[in-house]
Amino acid sequence: MTVRRVDEIELPRQTGPWLLPDATRQVLDQAPWLRPDFADADVPRLASHGFAVEAGGLRIVVDTGIGNAKPRANPAWNGLDTDFLERLTAAGFPPESVDLVITTHLHTDHVGWNTRLDGGGWVPTFPNARYLTSRTEWDHWAAADLDEARAQMFRDSVHPVRDAGQYDAVAVPEQGHGNADGYEVAPGVLLVPAPGHTPGQVAVELRGSDRRALITGDSIHHPVQLSHPHVHSCVDTDPATAVRTRARLLDALADTDTLLLGTHFPQPTAGTVRRENGRYRLLAEPGAELPATAA
Numbered sequence: 001m002t003v004r005r006v007d008e009i010e011l012p013r014q015t016g017p018w019l020l021p022d023a024t025r026q027v028l029d030q031a032p033w034l035r036p037d038f039a040d041a042d043v044p045r046l047a048s049h050g051f052a053v054e055a056g057g058l059r060i061v062v063d064t065g066i067g068n069a070k071p072r073a074n075p076a077w078n079g080l081d082t083d084f085l086e087r088l089t090a091a092g093f094p095p096e097s098v099d100l101v102i103t104t105h106l107h108t109d110h111v112g113w114n115t116r117l118d119g120g121g122w123v124p125t126f127p128n129a130r131y132l133t134s135r136t137e138w139d140h141w142a143a144a145d146l147d148e149a150r151a152q153m154f155r156d157s158v159h160p161v162r163d164a165g166q167y168d169a170v171a172v173p174e175q176g177h178g179n180a181d182g183y184e185v186a187p188g189v190l191l192v193p194a195p196g197h198t199p200g201q202v203a204v205e206l207r208g209s210d211r212r213a214l215i216t217g218d219s220i221h222h223p224v225q226l227s228h229p230h231v232h233s234c235v236d237t238d239p240a241t242a243v244r245t246r247a248r249l250l251d252a253l254a255d256t257d258t259l260l261l262g263t264h265f266p267q268p269t270a271g272t273v274r275r276e277n278g279r280y281r282l283l284a285e286p287g288a289e290l291p292a293t294a295a
Contacts, residue, residue: 001055001188001208003261004091004290005269008048008065008084008113012076016044016222022231023224031227033281037268038223046222047266048109050084051215052091053206054293056187058099061088061126062204062215063263067112070156073149077108084113085125092293098126100186103133104194104217104263105201106141107235108150111157122160131167132185134193137200138169172202175248194219194249196242197233203249213259213270219245221264226250226273226280250280259285 016023016039025042028034039045053060065084072078085095103111114131115122124131146154161167172183175193182190188207195201197218204215218233219242225231229246232239253260253273260282261270271282 001053001206002290002293003206003213004052004093005261005267005287006050006052006061006084006088006091006093008050008082009080010266011046011048011264013040013043013045015046015076019046019233019235020044020222020224020231021234023222023228027228027231028224031224031279031281034223034227037284038266038282044222044224045266046264047269048264049269050088050113051204051261051263052088052093053189055189055206058186059093059097059293060100060102060186060189061093061098061129062102063104063110063217064101064113064125066109067115067157069117070112071152072108074108077112080112085116090292091290095126096128098129101126101129101131102185102189102191102202102204103131103137104204104215105137105198106133106154106158107198107218108153108157110217110263111153114157115160122156124161124164124166126166129166131161132170132191133167134172134191134200134202135169136172136195137198137202138167140199172200175245194245196238196240196245197236199237211257211259213261214249214253215261216249216263218263219249220260220262223262223265223271223282226282229280254280 051062066077116125182192190205191202194203206213236242268284268286271284
């Protein structure tokens with residue numbers, strides 16, 4: 001099983017204080033390992049990227065970022081023009097070759113490349129792929145009273161995929177007191193419940209032959225939340241549940257060789273979780289340069 005990070009953009013410096021208002025300089029100072037990779041002197045650093053996964057002979061994309069040419073209320077996301085698709089293709093994942101697109105949750109910066117502009121209309125970027133999200137997530141937003149900015153996102157990045165018959169909502173088992181196995185969508189690729197940031201968010205567990213990995217979605221926005229799991233996002237729908245989810249995931253990962261892959265972590269993005277002085281920390285594990293897989 002191979003995982004590639006496909007970069008979109010580094011998010012503007014002001015994103016950290018807005019998204020994680022409790023991640024102050026004083027909090028960052030308590031985890032000196034965050035600098036220089038994950039924070040500057042004052043604020044957390046964040047990025048937008050997707051993960052391209054080869055598993056069981058399938059090409060899988062996990063989360064699709066912000067997207068190009070999308071009208072967005074956030075000025076940093078409005079009308080982007082990035083080379084994300086070129087990078088994805090260079091990694092060996094041309095859009096027509098992708099078999100599966102996994103949406104951890106239906107937020108603007110996770111669904112943007114679901115679609116692309118074609119002749120003035122939005123069409124699925126991955127014409128041969130099955131798109132997946134959890135049934136709980138889909139049903140939540142279907143019943144929600146959407147503000148205009150979010151309604152626009154659904155119009156340009158979700159509904160065209162639904163209308164093409166490519167979006168499936170799957171019933172991911174809820175987490176009980178034990179460790180639920182999740183919902184297997186491809187060999188060794190499981191959707192694991194990770195509610196709190198949104199009601200139906202999932203993380204993605206990858207079970208390779210030698211080790212495992214966990215793609216966080218927004219259950220863990222930034223490594224500062226390892227040392228301070230109670231630092232929560234300003235856009236969490238249920239902060240208390242988000243904290244419980246984060247604690248559960250970190251406890252399961254700690255002192256194992258399972259890779260944590262942060263959906264918004266800047267480079268080096270991946271690492272293992274260790275207990276240290278009553279807290280958690282990330283031991284960064286830089287990736288290797290990989291040749292493109294044959295398309």
